[in-house]
Amino acid sequence: MDENGKQGRYETVFILRPDLTDEGTKKVTDKIAELIGRFQGQLGASKDLGKRQLAYRISKQVKGHYFQLNYRGTGQVVEELERFLRLSEEVIRFLTVREPQPQSRPQSQAQPQGGAA
C-alpha cells in the first residue's frame, strides 16, 4: 500500500530519558521534525505527554518523558524515523501505530440493545 508514494497517517509515541535537559529534548524533537520533512512527510500535532512513571524499568529508568507525534508520510518516513529512534541514546522506548481513525463500527451487529432486563 505504501508503494507508489502513497501516504499514510501514523502516530508515534516515544519516551525520552527523564534526566534530559530542555535543550537536549529540543535537539531530539528538532531532529525528528527535520527527518520527517526530509522524506516529504507532513508533521501534524506533536504533543508533550509529560513525565510519567514507568510501569517497569527501562534502561534503569523508572520515569520517562513521553512525546506523541502525528504525521503523514510514506512508509519510508516511518522506516527512517524508527531507525533514528532506535539509534539515539536519549530515546528509551518508542511505538508507531497507524493513526487511530474515528471509524464507526460495522453496523450489522451493532446496536447494543438497551433492554438488558
Next chain:
Amino acid sequence: MSVTTTTTAAPARRTKKKICRFCADPHSSIDYKEPKLIGVFVTERGKIIPRRITGNCAYHQRRMQEAIKRARILALLPFTTVYQP
C-alpha cells in the same frame, strides 16, 4: 470413556446481563495512551480481564486487548507485577 456426569444439575444461576460500557457511550474511545481507563480492564497482576467478567462486547474487547498490549510496550501498564528486578 463414558463419564456420566451424575452431579445434580445446579440451578441455573442467571446474573444480570452486563452491557458493554463502550457501546453504551458512543462518544467513548479506547486509547492506549490512557492508562487510567485501560488499567480498569486489567487485574492487579496485569492480566487482561475476560469479557465475561467485564461485559465488553467482542468488538470492544478486541480494541481493548490491542490497547492494553500497546500500553504495555510503552510501560504505561505492567506486563506483570510479580517479577520486579
